[in-house]
Amino acid sequence: VVKQVQATVSRYRLLKHGDYIGVAVSGGKDSLTLLHILHQISPPHGSELVALTVDEGIAGYRDEALRLVEAFTARLKIPLVVVSYQELYGFTLDAGLKWRRPRKVSACSICGVLRRRALDVAAERAGVDVVAKAFNLDDMAQSFLMNLLAGDLKRIRWLDPALQKAEGFRARTIKPLVEVYEEEVALYAYLNRIPFQEEDCPYRGESIRSEVRAFLNSLEARHPGIKHILFKTAIKVARNLAVEPVETGRCERCGYPSTQPVCQTCRALTLVEVNRSQ
Numbered sequence: 001v002v003k004q005v006q007a008t009v010s011r012y013r014l015l016k017h018g019d020y021i022g023v024a025v026s027g028g029k030d031s032l033t034l035l036h037i038l039h040q041i042s043p044p045h046g047s048e049l050v051a052l053t054v055d056e057g058i059a060g061y062r063d064e065a066l067r068l069v070e071a072f073t074a075r076l077k078i079p080l081v082v083v084s085y086q087e088l089y090g091f092t093l094d095a096g097l098k099w100r101r102p103r104k105v106s107a108c109s110i111c112g113v114l115r116r117r118a119l120d121v122a123a124e125r126a127g128v129d130v131v132a133k134a135f136n137l138d139d140m141a142q143s144f145l146m147n148l149l150a151g152d153l154k155r156i157r158w159l160d161p162a163l164q165k166a167e168g169f170r171a172r173t174i175k176p177l178v179e180v181y182e183e184e185v186a187l188y189a190y191l192n193r194i195p196f197q198e199e200d201c202p203y204r205g206e207s208i209r210s211e212v213r214a215f216l217n218s219l220e221a222r223h224p225g226i227k228h229i230l231f232k233t234a235i236k237v238a239r240n241l242a243v244e245p246v247e248t249g250r251c252e253r254c255g256y257p258s259t260q261p262v263c264q265t266c267r268a269l270t271l272v273e274v275n276r277s278q
């Protein structure tokens, strides 16, 4: 697994010498494994690490994950920056989801957008050059299929591991686990005795991703290697897409870089319809 990650880092030129690397760490097996591996392979790159964690405010779930992250980063002597929804948005995810309108909007479609912003804020606070995300081969294959189903070509472009920098942002985003199967990540975590949160987020089942995951797992069981083929196909498609470049401006509400007049985060916050007096 470590050799595979090193090969991915070198094939897609993910790290530059001396990069200050923020590792997005949730407390699950993927992100703690990524931290463990980068801790081993980053010294030759002259790089230092900081862990970046988002506390969404999910009672009975995120609290345990935070404890695991704190203990693991202390063990590896890696500093930790935590940003919470409560601090950024003034509410926890549990509270926000009770207020969401319309009700059928899935938790992940709101939370995913709010998480991305929270991670950007954590990266800015830490002053990192690059944010490493624990996006594995299974995640990649699922995202490709989901974006195809949604006809979202722009997002398919972003599946190319070589494309790292979004306009307006200081830090690049890299995905060093993108060629490692989720099962291999789990095995790595067990063999290296990495304590991770095994429980799934209570809201995960609301997302179409769960159905796509089950579908791909059943295909992979009958046709081993199909996820890897999808990964290669995604890169080919991404590199051959004639997507018009979109101009990045600033969100008129929050001032963050955005390709739309109102950014995704502000639109997600509108769906939550926060009623602070409740």
Ligand code: SF4
Binding pocket: 056, 107, 108, 109, 111, 112, 115, 201, 202, 203, 204
């Ligand atoms: S699974 Fe969905 S709701 Fe849960 S933390 Fe992830 S994005 Fe948020």
